[in-house]
Amino acid sequence: GESVGLHLPTLSVQEGDNSIINCAYSNSASDYFIWYKQESGKGPQFIIDIRSNMDKRQGQRVTVLLNKTVKHLSLQIAATQPGDSAVYFCAENIRGYQKVTFGTGTKLQVIP
Amino acid sequence: NAGVTQTPKFQVLKTGQSMTLQCAQDMNHNSMYWYRQDPGMGLRLIYYSASEGTTDKGEVPNGYNVSRLNKREFSLRLESAAPSQTSVYFCASSGASGGATGELFFGEGSRLTVL
Numbered sequence: 699g700e701s702v703g704l705h706l707p708t709l710s711v712q713e714g715d716n717s718i719i720n721c722a723y724s725n726s727a728s729d730y731f732i733w734y735k736q737e738s739g740k741g742p743q744f745i746i747d748i749r750s751n752m753d754k755r756q757g758q759r760v761t762v763l764l765n766k767t768v769k770h771l772s773l774q775i776a777a778t779q780p781g782d783s784a785v786y787f788c789a790e791n792i793r794g795y796q797k798v799t800f801g802t803g804t805k806l807q808v809i810p
Numbered sequence: 811n812a813g814v815t816q817t818p819k820f821q822v823l824k825t826g827q828s829m830t831l832q833c834a835q836d837m838n839h840n841s842m843y844w845y846r847q848d849p850g851m852g853l854r855l856i857y858y859s860a861s862e863g864t865t866d867k868g869e870v871p872n873g874y875n876v877s878r879l880n881k882r883e884f885s886l887r888l889e890s891a892a893p894s895q896t897s898v899y900f901c902a903s904s905g906a907s908g909g910a911t912g913e914l915f916f917g918e919g920s921r922l923t924v925l
Binding site: 707729730731732739740741742743744747749787789790791793796797798799800801802803 | 814841843845850851852853854855858860866868869900902910911912913914915916917918919
């Protein structure tokens with residue numbers, strides 16, 4: 699069936715460096731792609747989303763890139779900080795279907 | 811600002827016992843959801859309620875029932891708990907725009923162990 703998945707289960711990054719978390723998706727009907735951050739013991743927290751008709755969107759220290767040709771999504775975090783250590787999930791949504799589908803997650807470890 | 815509140819936070823059950831997980835949101839959101847999260851996996855949708863008075867099955871509804879009690883509250887019931895239902899359960903809600911974009915607001919989770 700359609701699915702959203704991640705390339706790397708764990709990513710270790712030096713504090714201050716940039717992080718790139720990747721995601722592959724297969725449902726070309728999705729309207730929105732979303733990144734969530736989940737800290738240990740907490741619920742996921744919305745970071746940023748991107749509509750399917752866009753290829754780039756920037757937030758505060760984060761940038762999401764969408765490549766529909768190869769069905770690839772990435773989250774870039776600039777100047778990674780210890781507080782960025784968490785599990786990051788990509789997700790997708792089809793407008794009107796009320797069913798957000800999550801990938802398996804990537805753990806980001808920031809090395810001080 | 812409470813957001814989404816889940817109770818209980820922790821629960822241990824024996825196989826065959828029943829229990830209800832409670833969820834309430836104070837953001838006046840129309841849509842509410844129940845997900846489960848298992849180790850090394852993403853979140854899987856159990857049931858959702860697009861609006862008060864409606865509920866629909868998600869990806870893994872077997873063994874669960876839900877009730878949308880009013881606009882604020884959405885409960886998840888396990889009628890006869892099984893070890894396979896050991897998991898962390900998350901309740902979430904979304905507003906009018908969130909239902910389109912996929913922006914969900916999550917609770918802190920309820921950790922359930924079935925022995």
